[in-house]
Amino acid sequence: MAKKRQLDAKRIVVKVGTSTLIHPNGKVNFHAIDQLCYVLTGLVNDGKQVVLVSSGAIGVGMGQVGLHERPESIPAQQALAAIGQSGLMSVYQQRFSLYGQRIGQILLTHDVLEYPLSRQNALNTFNSLLEWGVIPIVNENDTVAVDEMDHHTKFGDNDQLSAIVSSIVDADLLVMLSDIDGFFDKNPHKYADAKLFERITKIDETTLEAAGGKGSKFGTGGMMTKLKAAKRMLENDKMMILANGQDPAIIFELIKGEPLGTLFVKEEK
Numbered sequence: 001m002a003k004k005r006q007l008d009a010k011r012i013v014v015k016v017g018t019s020t021l022i023h024p025n026g027k028v029n030f031h032a033i034d035q036l037c038y039v040l041t042g043l044v045n046d047g048k049q050v051v052l053v054s055s056g057a058i059g060v061g062m063g064q065v066g067l068h069e070r071p072e073s074i075p076a077q078q079a080l081a082a083i084g085q086s087g088l089m090s091v092y093q094q095r096f097s098l099y100g101q102r103i104g105q106i107l108l109t110h111d112v113l114e115y116p117l118s119r120q121n122a123l124n125t126f127n128s129l130l131e132w133g134v135i136p137i138v139n140e141n142d143t144v145a146v147d148e149m150d151h152h153t154k155f156g157d158n159d160q161l162s163a164i165v166s167s168i169v170d171a172d173l174l175v176m177l178s179d180i181d182g183f184f185d186k187n188p189h190k191y192a193d194a195k196l197f198e199r200i201t202k203i204d205e206t207t208l209e210a211a212g213g214k215g216s217k218f219g220t221g222g223m224m225t226k227l228k229a230a231k232r233m234l235e236n237d238k239m240m241i242l243a244n245g246q247d248p249a250i251i252f253e254l255i256k257g258e259p260l261g262t263l264f265v266k267e268e269k
């Protein structure tokens with residue numbers, strides 16, 4: 001059994017993927033969202049500062065419109081995000097209020113963070129919310145983000161977004177919840193003998209070769225984008241844990257240092 005980790009994290013970013021928030025049949029996973037709101041409120045009540053990066057706008061939008069496959073067309077995806085983002089926030093608002101926890105919505109595009117002045121404004125907002133004990137809930141502003149030759153405003157995916165947000169707010173730890181127990185030496189959905197890494201201290205070509213594609217029809221990035229996010233965290237000398245979000249109460253165990261999921265960290269912790 002691996003030994004307990006010494007994390008000592010005060011400012012924590014938690015990223016939840018669509019596969020944690022939406023059932024494979026397209027319905028909202030209220031149990032997971034309830035648990036998530038309960039756990040994150042518990043962390044704030046325990047004196048931690050918590051930022052939630054939540055995907056799910058397009059997934060919730062698809063459910064509300066009754067679509068079973070993600071449309072190819074960008075305007076259609078953007079319209080679904082417009083529908084789903086407000087639906088998602090109203091679920092969060094309702095569930096967090098059960099525990100008396102206040103939340104704020106922050107929708108970002110990449111260009112905002114490239115301009116020092118707007119980046120500073122975003123940071124000021126984060127800092128005020130965190131000092132007030134509010135949980136900022138962040139997503140990409142999907143309805144305006146585009147990726148064209150002369151105009152790059154997309155983060156690409158929320159794994160990158162969560163690592164960038166972690167660096168802006170100078171978070172100690174990024175907890176990334178997905179539909180898988182952590183990072184394996186090969187895709188466990190394809191190979192029954194895949195082995196879980198408890199700890200990764202550097203990300204090189206060999207590490208990246210173990211990453212396969214996305215696992216669910218709603219997810220976007222697969223393991224590659226999670227490893228890129230981890231690389232960003234390691235470059236900033238910060239930690240990331242990739243763990244299974246099926247039961248978000250796992251976050252309590254992770255913060256206590258239980259050796260669950262995969263810890264990405266530069267040196268021994």
Ligand SMILES: Nc1ncnc2c1ncn2[C@@H]1O[C@H](COP(=O)(O)OP(=O)(O)O)[C@@H](O)[C@H]1O
Binds near residue numbers: 017
């Ligand atoms: N080496 C690997 N270790 C773990 N999962 C992997 C690996 N390679 C590919 N995957 C796939 O990545 C999926 C997680 O990514 P994704 O579907 O984008 O989830 P999310 O919606 O949580 O962002 C897993 O379910 C798995 O199928």
Ligand SMILES: N[C@@H](CCC(=O)OP(=O)(O)O)C(=O)O
Binds near residue numbers: 018142221
């Ligand atoms: N901004 C998009 C999420 C994009 C994304 O990266 O999704 P995921 O792979 O589920 O984290 C949305 O809210 O649907």
